[in-house]
Each structure stands twice: as C-alpha cells, then as structure tokens.
Amino acid sequence: MVEMVVEGVGTTLEGTGYVVTLREKGGHARFPIAVGFAEARAIKTALRRDPWPQPHDLILALLKNFDAVLTQVEIRTLAGGVCQAYLCIYWKGRWLEVGCRPSDGIALALRSGCPIMAAEDVLAKAGWVLSCIGSARPAPPADDESLALFREFINSLNLDEPDRPARP
Template sequence: MREVDVIGVRVEMPSNHPIVLLREVTGERYLPIWIGAVEATAIAFAQQGVVPPRPLTHDLLKDVLEATGNELDEIRIVEMRDGVFYALLVLASGVEVSARPSDAIALALRTSTRIVCAEDVLDEAGLAVPAEQEDEVEKFREFLDHVTPEDFESPESPDAP
C-alpha cells in the first residue's frame, strides 16, 4: 500500500464529469478517479473548509463514528475491476467496511484520516508525471484554488456501486 494525498477535484472536459486526483506521497504517480457531482462537491467543501448549515452525508457519518466511539484508522483504495474502483473504510477496531472511493475520500478529509492505495491499482491506473511536467500539475492546483463546489453540480452521478 502506498500513501496518497488528495490533490483536488476538477471537471474533465469534454465529458463534463468530475474526477478526484490523488498523488503518491513518495512517488510521481497520480491516480485520477471519476466521481459523481455530489461527491465532488463534498470533497471540495472539505478541502475548502466549508461548513454547511446542516450536515451532509459525509459529515453525518463522521458524527456517527464519533458518537459511537469508533475511530476511522485508514482509507484503502484496494481494487479496480472493470474500470470501477473499490475502497475500504478501516476502523481502529479492525472492522472493514466497503465503500466507494469518493465517499471514503470525502470522509477521510473530514476526519484527517490517512489514505492508501494498493500498489497494483497504482500500477494499473496511475499516471507517472515526470518532474518536467509538474508545471501542468501546478496549473491544476491553481485551478483548484479558484473552483467552487457549485462547479460540480450535475444531475447524474457516474460513481456506481
């Protein structure tokens, strides 16, 4: 397992579908994952420190974990099958709960939980970005500084099962 950071979310053109971009903490690979608009908004809210007037689903799950004394130990992106990514929420008790990566990432950002990715997933779907291409990544980061959660609103959510 390799630890990854959440770089941010963006809308991929021309499909107009949001993606979340992860990056290896110690490496040069990036992992783009197609996500739904609602999850993109939840991730963007967490990254921007936006606190909605009422808890969103991911805020509610965080509150439930805290209220029941459960601690989220780690988020694992464990598999990619037929183009669909799979993740696990790993509780401190050892219990593992299957989750969509987008939901797991939104929860991880709210709980400051470490995110790791299976090496074979990074090998299959990761994109190596050599140092000379870091300028493009910097442009993406600048985009993220100016994007708002409303930019991801869409009626459909491709982030299945």
C-alpha cells in the same frame, strides 16, 4: 499500500463529468478517479473545510458517538474501470472494514484527517508518474493553432464557480 493526498477536483475535458486526482504523498504518482457531481462537491467542501454540515459529517459523528475511529481509507481493487475502497475502523478493540465508493472514502478521510491509501497494483493499472519532472529539455515552441486551442480552453474555464462546468 501507498499513501495518497488529494491533488485536485475538476471536470473532464469534455466538461460532462468530474475527476478527483490523488497524488502519492511525497512522490510523483497520480491516480484519477471519475466521480459524480455530488461526490465532487462533497470532496471540494471537505477541502475548503466548509463549516456547513454534510452527510459525511453525520457518519463521522456516529462513529465518534460509538467510540469508533476511522483509521484510514484503502482503495484496494480496480476491476472493469471501477475501484473498490474500504473504511478501516477501530472499535472496542476490533478492526472493522466497510466497503464504500472511493469518493465517499476520500470525503470521509478529508474530514477526519485519516490517510488515504491505494494498493500498489491499483496504481500500476490506473495511475501514472510525471516522469518529466526535473527534465532540463525545453518544450518545443507552440504553433499558432495549438496556442489558439489552448486559449479557447483557458477562456472556457469557469473560475468563478469551479463546482459548475463552463457553458459551451
């Protein structure tokens, strides 16, 4: 298992869906996970440490009241483009595992402070490594058409309300 941290939450290039990007802690591997609007919002509120209670806070309160501890979230499998995650819980001297969506596991991990782990084979299937880090080669100059497309993309971003996709 490889420890991951949340690098960011954003919209897909088409602006129709949301993606959470995990990054290897202390490394360069990245792992994107497609999520829905509600899941993206839950993760973003956890990243912002929003004090307003969310459903994930209720789950953590229940665990605490039962003297259970969420020790880590594990993203273990990837089949058919769908990841399966597990909550690893320590309760009264026993280890429990509860299957969950990766997005729910990530939201809980951010709120509880426990690590997010990903299986190495999942990273091998769905992750990527930024191999250009440290490269001394300069980028080739961009042509006017590429610059125009990039400017159009930048201007379409909704920076005032990042939870909401920009209007076309």
